[in-house]
Amino acid sequence: MNSKGDSVARDNFTHYFTGVKGEIIVKAVQENQRLKRAIWMANHRVGETGVSDSGPLQQSLIYGIHGSTSTATDYFNQQGAAYFGELEEALMHGVDGMKSDGDRKAYPTARPLTLEIFPSWPMRYQQIIRGKSQSAGSPDSGSAQNTISQLESDSPVSIKVCSDHSGHQKQQEMMASDASRTGAAAAEQQDGAQEKRKAAGSARKEGKLLDAKTVRRLAQNREAAKKSRLRKKQLESSRIRLQQLEQELQRARSQGIFLGGCSASGDINSGAAIFDMEYAQWLDDYGKHLSELRGGLQAHLLDVNLSLIVDQCIAHHDDLFNLKAAVAKSDVFHLLSGMWTSPAERCFLWMGGFRPSELIKILMPQLDPLTEQQLMGICSLQQSSQQAEEALSQGLEQLHQSLAETVASGPFNDGANAANYMSQMVVALEKVAHLEGFVRQADHLRQQTLHQLRRILTVRQAARCFLAIGEYYSRLRLLSSLWASRPGENFIANESAFPTATDLQVIHQSQQNQFPAF
Amino acid sequence: MQYESAPEYWYVRQSRADPLERVERLASESAVVVFSLSTCCMCHAVKRLFCGMGVHPTVYELDEDPRGRDMERALARLVGAAGPPPLPVVFIGGKLVGAMDMVMASHINGTLVPLLKEAGALWL
Numbered sequence: 001m002n003s004k005g006d007s008v009a010r011d012n013f014t015h016y017f018t019g020v021k022g023e024i025i026v027k028a029v030q031e032n033q034r035l036k037r038a039i040w041m042a043n044h045r046v047g048e049t050g051v052s053d054s055g056p057l058q059q060s061l062i063y064g065i066h067g068s069t070s071t072a073t074d075y076f077n078q079q080g081a082a083y084f085g086e087l088e089e090a091l092m093h094g095v096d097g098m099k100s101d102g103d104r105k106a107y108p109t110a111r112p113l114t115l116e117i118f119p120s121w122p123m124r125y126q127q128i129i130r131g132k133s134q135s136a137g138s139p140d141s142g143s144a145q146n147t148i149s150q151l152e153s154d155s156p157v158s159i160k161v162c163s164d165h166s167g168h169q170k171q172q173e174m175m176a177s178d179a180s181r182t183g184a185a186a187a188e189q190q191d192g193a194q195e196k197r198k199a200a201g202s203a204r205k206e207g208k209l210l211d212a213k214t215v216r217r218l219a220q221n222r223e224a225a226k227k228s229r230l231r232k233k234q235l236e237s238s239r240i241r242l243q244q245l246e247q248e249l250q251r252a253r254s255q256g257i258f259l260g261g262c263s264a265s266g267d268i269n270s271g272a273a274i275f276d277m278e279y280a281q282w283l284d285d286y287g288k289h290l291s292e293l294r295g296g297l298q299a300h301l302l303d304v305n306l307s308l309i310v311d312q313c314i315a316h317h318d319d320l321f322n323l324k325a326a327v328a329k330s331d332v333f334h335l336l337s338g339m340w341t342s343p344a345e346r347c348f349l350w351m352g353g354f355r356p357s358e359l360i361k362i363l364m365p366q367l368d369p370l371t372e373q374q375l376m377g378i379c380s381l382q383q384s385s386q387q388a389e390e391a392l393s394q395g396l397e398q399l400h401q402s403l404a405e406t407v408a409s410g411p412f413n414d415g416a417n418a419a420n421y422m423s424q425m426v427v428a429l430e431k432v433a434h435l436e437g438f439v440r441q442a443d444h445l446r447q448q449t450l451h452q453l454r455r456i457l458t459v460r461q462a463a464r465c466f467l468a469i470g471e472y473y474s475r476l477r478l479l480s481s482l483w484a485s486r487p488g489e490n491f492i493a494n495e496s497a498f499p500t501a502t503d504l505q506v507i508h509q510s511q512q513n514q515f516p517a518f
Numbered sequence: 519m520q521y522e523s524a525p526e527y528w529y530v531r532q533s534r535a536d537p538l539e540r541v542e543r544l545a546s547e548s549a550v551v552v553f554s555l556s557t558c559c560m561c562h563a564v565k566r567l568f569c570g571m572g573v574h575p576t577v578y579e580l581d582e583d584p585r586g587r588d589m590e591r592a593l594a595r596l597v598g599a600a601g602p603p604p605l606p607v608v609f610i611g612g613k614l615v616g617a618m619d620m621v622m623a624s625h626i627n628g629t630l631v632p633l634l635k636e637a638g639a640l641w642l
Contacts, residue, residue: 384625395563444619448626
């Protein structure tokens with residue numbers, strides 16, 4: 001997850017995630033797939049492409065957040081008028097043959113036209129399919145019946161999906177899109193298959209006798225199909241554009257070009273801006289190290305191999321300390337302010353980073369089982385780091401006092417004549433330079449604590465330990481995102497902001513890891 | 519904590535003594551010796567660290583010593599620092615521990631307390 005600038009704008013969809021558990025994601029994905037199958041079959045049977053494609057819907061499912069809300073509803077506003085006429089047809093021809101499964105919204109075609117007030121689109125598809133297959137009197141009505149019965153069997157599922165609140169529907173769509181980003185390719189293949197079958201289907205119709213009404217209807221269908229194809233193309237090109245932008249952003253980041261919105265400082269070349277970008281990159285790599293650790297633990301690697309991965313993880317932490325040392329020289333206030341980190345992490349900030357004794361306290365329960373000796377080692381580590389933190393804090397406190405005294409020394413109310421207190425400013429500047437020393441000592445303390453943890457623990461324990469550290473901080477970052485995008489807060493304003501693929505992955509992973517070793 | 523001023527500064531002969539020698543001599547006179555600057559906040563931090571552990575180091579404020587400058591330079595060479603002298607510098611049992619980062623590192627890796635006990639600065 002990235003620096004604070006992103007956290008507000010991105011992840012605004014996550015307010016749909018309240019109360020989400022892993023099983024819901026899986027269920028939603030399954031239902032999504034069933035839905036797609038139902039639609040595909042409907043298209044295949046009916047032939048004429050009034051129902052055009054689930055194209056836009058699929059696109060929205062794939063496209064996720066941004067696409068689904070606006071484009072899906074637009075699409076159906078367009079189609080609603082066209083299909084209303086067909087529905088009338090269906091009603092007049094009668095659909096008494098259709099049984100009602102007792103599904104809540106199953107076959108409202110048996111009832112008057114109030115049925116049109118569905119919030120959920122798939123039901124419309126199914127009625128229209130049924131309506132058309134009835135009124136068109138296709139020669140394969142036998143197979144149409146089969147289709148219908150298949151649709152019936154599918155519809156309980158679809159109904160379950162659709163009769164939820166539209167909010168939930170979007171939620172599931174989004175979860176589906178999260179979980180099945182790679183499924184996008186598969187979905188698109190399905191799309192392509194549907195196109196071919198559509199073409200085949202329309203060829204069949206030409207052999208029949210068509211009356212004026214049917215001709216008109218077919219023309220409307222063709223128009224609708226054209227519109228939906230156009231829409232699909234638009235969505236597709238937008239999606240490609242989004243991917244391109246993301247790639248550019250990644251490339252630009254690695255080339256060190258500041259693209260805006262990610263740094264507290266406006267100056268591209270400032271130490272703070274550069275550090276923010278480097279930190280964002282560090283976080284990405286950190287995620288990879290953590291996945292490796294997780295994989296290594298689950299694969300039950302030999303200690304010698306696992307220890308390589310653990311050492312890499314520690315070296316990655318050391319890298320961050322080096323980065324921080326560099327920015328401490330150029331802009332110590334940026335480090336101390338914590339603006340490079342997420343809001344929740346900032347809340348716990350101590351001297352520009354985490355407080356080692358606090359971290360150990362959090363880790364202790366995760367490290368069980370520990371031998372007696374290890375337990376003593378960890379406890380004494382916690383105690384010594386607490387003593388060191390206390391000493392540094394007191395030293396910093398004295399520096400604060402001294403700095404305040406220096407700035408406040410000399411006569412006040414002397415007007416704008418800076419020359420009067422310029423000498424004090426010089427002294428104050430020297431004292432500010434000492435801040436760097438404290439931040440460096442604090443980072444040094446953090447580094448030593450992590451290394452000592454590695455020494456006390458066995459390889460597997462150390463792997464779990466560093467995994468737990470990473471997990472804890474990504475939870476804090478997730479908390480920051482959720483807090484930043486809580487309902488009524490920033491969501492509307494930031495509709496145009498996309499979460500990046502990494503963020504979605506992180507969110508997804510965090511969701512998945514809700515019940516890990518913790 | 520005992521603040522000492524170096525005793526022999528008024529003997530001309532003595533004032534030509536090698537500052538490094540002086541440092542080493544002073545360092546071996548007490549169990550825990552801290553060379554510090556009265557205005558330095560990091561020195562304050564190391565003093566608080568020892569006090570927090572129940573240790574009472576002997577502190578030499580080099581900015582209050584007429585030969586402090588030379589000693590600072592000697593210390594810088596001892597510690598191996600290139601730039602400005604990295605005060606505070608800590609000696610335990612006459613042996614050099616180092617500047618603040620070395621002290622912290624040795625405390626974290628658990629070697630500081632045994633060292634203090636060995637030098638008789640800490641009981642239990």
